Amino acid sequence: MSKVTIGRIVIYKPTEEDISLMQHSGFSKKELPAIITAVHSDDCVNLKVFLDGHGDLWKLSRNRGTHWDFPTIEKT
Numbered sequence: 494m495s496k497v498t499i500g501r502i503v504i505y506k507p508t509e510e511d512i513s514l515m516q517h518s519g520f521s522k523k524e525l526p527a528i529i530t531a532v533h534s535d536d537c538v539n540l541k542v543f544l545d546g547h548g549d550l551w552k553l554s555r556n557r558g559t560h561w562d563f564p565t566i567e568k569t
Contacts, residue, residue: 495563497538501529503561505542505552515544527552527561 495501505527507515515522522545531539536557542550555561 497529497532497535497557499529499532502564503527503529503538503540504564505540505550505555505561506559507542508560511550515550525550 503526505525507523507525512523525542525544527540527542529538530541533539533554537554538557538561540552540555540561542552544550552560
């Protein structure tokens with residue numbers, strides 16, 4: 494299992510509210526890259542979410558599995 498540390502890149506799963514807000518800006522992705530900015534526990538972190546274009550999104554106290562997870566690395 495991957496270790497939860499500041500600076501790790503993860504995949505953020507936007508909430509319905511996030512998607513609704515992003516659609517007004519032309520974004521509607523179901524998964525977005527994010528970086529861990531603070532660790533509260535092995536399952537709870539703060540994230541800076543990167544949008545494809547201008548801006549970013551800050552998410553506080555988000556739970557692993559529900560809101561984010563580590564990217565799947567496909568072996569070739």
